[in-house]
Amino acid sequence: MQTEVLIIGGGITGAGIARDLALRGVNCVLAEKLDINAGASGANHGLLHSGARYVSSDLALAKECWEEASLLKRMAPQCIDNTGGLFVAVVGDDEKYVADFPHLCAQSHIPVREVDLKDAHEMEPALSDQIIAVYQVEDAAIDPFKLSMENIFQACEFGCNMLRHTEVIGFVKDNRRIQATRMRNSLTGKTFLIEAEQIVNATGAWAGLVSGLAGIDIHILFSKGSLLVTHSRITKQVVNRLRPSSNADILVPGGTVSILGTTSIRIDAIEDIRPTVQEMDMIVGEGAKMLPVLEKTRYIRAYAGVRPLVGSSSDGNDRGVSRAFALINHEGQGLNNFVTITGGKLTTYRLMAEKTADLVCRRLNVTSPCRTIADPLPSAQAAQWTEPGLAPRLWLKHHEPEDVLICECEMVPKSTVDCIIDSIHQQNGQPDLKAIGVRSRIGKGACQGTICGIRLLAYLYHKGELNTDQGLKSLREFLRERWRGVRPLLWDMPLIQAEMQEALYCGLFGLELYNDSNE
Amino acid sequence: MTDPKIIECDLLVIGTGMAGSAAALFAANRGVSVVQVGIISEIIFASGLLDLMGVHPIQKQRIWDNPWAAIDTVSKDIPGHPYAKLNEKDIRNAFAETLSFFTSAGIRYSSYKNRNVRVLTPVGTIKPTYCVPHTMWAGVKALEDQQPCLIVDIHGLKGFNARQITVMVKQYWPGIHSASIAFPDTGHLSEVYPEQMARALELASNREKLAKVIRPFVKDYHVVGVPAILGLYHTQDILNDLQEKIGVPIFEIPTMPPSVTGLRIKEAFEKYLPKIGVRLFTQKRVLDVDTIDSGKRFVSKVGDDKIHFKVLAQGIILASGRFIGKGLHADRKQIHETIFDLPVYQTGDRSRWHLKDFLDSRGHPINRAGLETDHLFRPFDRSGHPAFQRLFAIGSILAHQDWIRMKCGSGLAIATAYKAVNAFIDMIDAQ
Known part of the structure; x- marks a missing residue:
């Protein structure tokens, strides 16, 4: 396979670069070892930062966030819920920090408004009565799945080729160039080469591992962050704790749910990242200081991601390491057609993509300018189904008489599944439970896939999308993925749900008696 | 305000699942006056299959052909296992009495005496069990003998696809094939439900229509699922x-819950237990229990969000189930028994309740948590003695x-019910 640019990594950075290059007329391939947003892009708050969070630690980043967030609100409004945000201090929080905050915001030209405590309670009745100061900023919620998918959809329209389940296993080097990249399809095991003029390593936390295959050392710190999803939406706006960045500081609304997090835990290895019971209890306890209802509310799922941090902190606290992005050209390390982009924020993904594409285009002698700064991101129908609450809204408003619900918790109908299946085929993929789960709300409601998993599987056989006994493997993988997110939250109602799931899948189906090898 | 009325009985059974219903049945059969209270919800999730003992040790995934040998072994390997407190004769008698009740209620069961069977599930897996509704027996035989078999699914029935089932088992059952039909008179519906079709088939005319739809597919197949x-x-x-009408044996394949097979059991208990004298109160819970006569008699408040009546009983059988049945409840720290606050055998803190892999063959430790009892299934208090003389947990x-x-x-539900009821009667007789 030949292309001008090979982009490695199907997170938001890779998706953004693919779109940016495709719009400049550059031919590219986007390769992802799992599926869209499988790393940190799919395991974050979905927060579009106003920048206010970084005014005390990194003024440049704060400003960058502010500018990019303002731009994205115009360019991709369909991915954004412009909720606004609050910074809230409670009794015991550092009063000097509270007092400095509005001035620091003003210095970076980030709009901030002090809110009377009584008004704050009216805006957000869930706020604690222990709050001592509240400021309003222009934070917003953004759907990272929709954002990545729409970037990829447009990139593909302009000729980009997306390869899912395709992993880099090595590079063929000649002098100062990578001649070819050795790839493996993880589903079929087939290996092949991609010859590209330029290679972009946009693999986030995996950047060091990928560059290592090319003999290049990048020092990356891994900071694990865990988050929880509530069963129902707690606040209208984003709520931040008004203190230096710490654990469980932010609650972000997302459609009909809220997302609470995070932690920052240094880890050594990045495979098999899971949220733990201890993290959950800590996050719930801390979050409840701002919003006491978080102590009692029902949680539906947890997840964990890894922030790639480039550089180091002086005091050993990863909260102190910059969240700015790193664009490395590797020329000093002896390679002329390889670039790494890592670190950064979801909020600044577009800028990261622009800077990377600029570098790549200079090397390719492509002179067309970046278009993502002025061209709105087109909506794509198949990319809209990750939004919590959208499917029920549409279903209740109108549905065709022959349509039926596959997932009743989140009201996802057959027609939506069909739309997603088509979009996966368009990108040369094969639909399975996990791939459809990533692109919709299936498995994300109260039953966590217990019922809809079986229904979706039967439907895939009905449609002929599955034809062999691989469905059992698909079901097991889907269950494992869901389990990863519920295991640390199993008390009260979710524990009952888990018992039902086991009674069905193990009690009735005996699925645990099948091994991966004898499927 | 008037005091709630008091109902007197010998035995109060808390729970309307398989264990509670079996206990009510055994007690009523022995002339004991019984009040049974519970929310009938779990039982409709029943598959209709009656497991006795199938897998041990679970981490080795060892599936036993002979359930009685499996019971012997598990009793030796896990001395705390409820089966270790039971003997084979009691378990056999308990099963026989239960099956005879089901027969009188119109549900015939089939099994081998000393052998487990294998049943095809709606996802195409094979599940080991002991005793199946007779409507599934032809499927057990067909799988054993690998008979040429046709699996039929129905347009609009979600979660059941015949092709899925057949491709899953094809490698060891080559003669199995699939077909898809529309249930009579449902062409205008986008979705059909098992209960609705089951009710329709109570009418002979609908059976004639269904047979007519299936018949052209039967060809040389020996059996239809x-x-x-x-x-x-x-x-x-x-x-x-x-x-x-079709000309070959037919068998049922269990469907996803709530299923018709679960519904049949629910209807059988609800309709036939009262006929043998059980005073059954569904959609009610026991809210609180006090003892009088120095722990010899129980006064239980029964209701929903308020008290409807009280039950005065000489003994209680606690068959309230685990988390689904709400007999147990877990907060973030530990597991509680919900009615008597009996001590619960815990399996570590929450980080140890569940394993990383949902399907880990060792099984989740929390499943071993629960009430510990003496040899008569009387749950212990915190000092390790029976909490009350005539309180049983099954x-x-x-x-x-x-x-x-x-x-x-x-098997556990039925056999522990049998032993507890007999122990209660022995105690009352000795008085």
């Missing part, structure tokens, strides 16, 4: 009638078992 929809009340007659709430993974749920 369908989702479990063969009626709610006259299942045996419906099966016979359809077999005659079924899935008991500790040191994993009914889901060991495939022993119904």
